[in-house]
Amino acid sequence: MTKRDVKALNKFKGFDKTKRADFTGNKNFKNTRKKRNFAENSKFNTKASLRKRAAGTSAEVETANSVGDDGDYVKPENRVDRLRGRNAVNEALSAGRPIEKLWLNKNSTFDIGLQRLISKAKAAGVVIVETDTKALERLGGRNHQGIVAQVAVKDYLDFDELLKKGTSDEQIVESPTDEISSAVSADTQKQSSRQPLVIMLDQINDPHNLGAVLRVADCLQATAVVVSKHRACTLDATVARTSAGAIENVDCCKVTNIGQAIEKLKENGYWTIALDMNGENLYSSTALRKLVNDKLALVIGNEGAGISPSVRAKCDLVLSIPMYGQVNSLNASVALAIVSYEIERLRNFAQ
Structure with a gap:
């Protein structure tokens, strides 16, 4: 062993234990960190894909949280073409307002009042789609009561x-x-x-x-x-x-x-x-x-x-x-x- 090797060994022994571990296992430490970050990202991406799949792939769901031409975010509860809640939808049907589509929470308890509302919508020729809670929140905000309606911003010509x-x-x-x-x-x-x-x-x-x-x-x-x-x-x-x-x-x-x-x-x-x-x-x-x-x-x-x-x-x-x-x-x-x-x-x- 040369004098140079002895000097290097003594310098290494003088290192702190933490520094010594980082010095000797730096490559393994980096690889472990990369693997951990990759696993976390993969887990996040999997959850995101599942949420997107649960929310549905229809054009209405994809554009529920719409962005205006000027880039401003439009909250679902502020959209003029959406009605949320049983009372709002019922009043619109009673007034004869044209409704394009009706989204229902498939996990809701279908009581008599909701059944009557659905029957009234079917009689008016409304398209009814069953979806989940996350999709309804994207379509109409949080206070949707399990039902969101899409209404036209303009009346149709017969x-x-x-x-x-x-x-x-x-x-x-x-x-x-x-x-x-x-x-x-x-x-x-x-x-x-x-x-x-x-x-x-x-x-x-x-x-x-x-x-x-x-x-x-x-x-x-x-x-x-x-x-x-x-x-x-x-x-x-x-x-x-x-x-x-x-x-x-x-x-x-x-x-x-x-x-x-x-x-x-x-x-x-x-x-x-x-x-x-x-x-x-x-x-x-x-x-x-x-x-x-x-x-x-x-x-x-x-x-x-x-x-x-x-x-x-x-x-x-x-x-x-x-x-x-x-x-x-x-x-x-x-x-x-x-x-x-x-x-x-x-x-x-x-x-």
């Missing part, structure tokens, strides 16, 4: 009223006396004689998508937007914010079956056009140019699955937008804007 729209063009009988009134009358005449354009949404689940669709519909002065009653988002506060005010200017209809609604539109002189990646090219379709000046209904499918086969089969024409990149689909509202403005171009600006 589908029969939609069918009456566009059946006969309004005639203007005024005889303008100057150039200004003549120009205004011409613009009004042009708007009143526009052929109807109905937008139908087949199970659109994203409220931001629905809000963007309403913005497009407002810009186009579309006749109405038709949404599905089941497995689709509704006119909630998120949709209202995303639409940037367009929800106030666009008529919306809610139907139980999109396929049956298509049949009724066809009986009233509408041509129905589906948007699908396997359809005819939008810009080279001769069928579209033959139908473009008639009453039209555009059918947009789900964000992931697209249009259901049964709905697609009922449509008169299937169109697609040419894709040149790696992504093979567009957002529903973007696809709607492209196709609808091409129809507008063919109707009013094509030579």
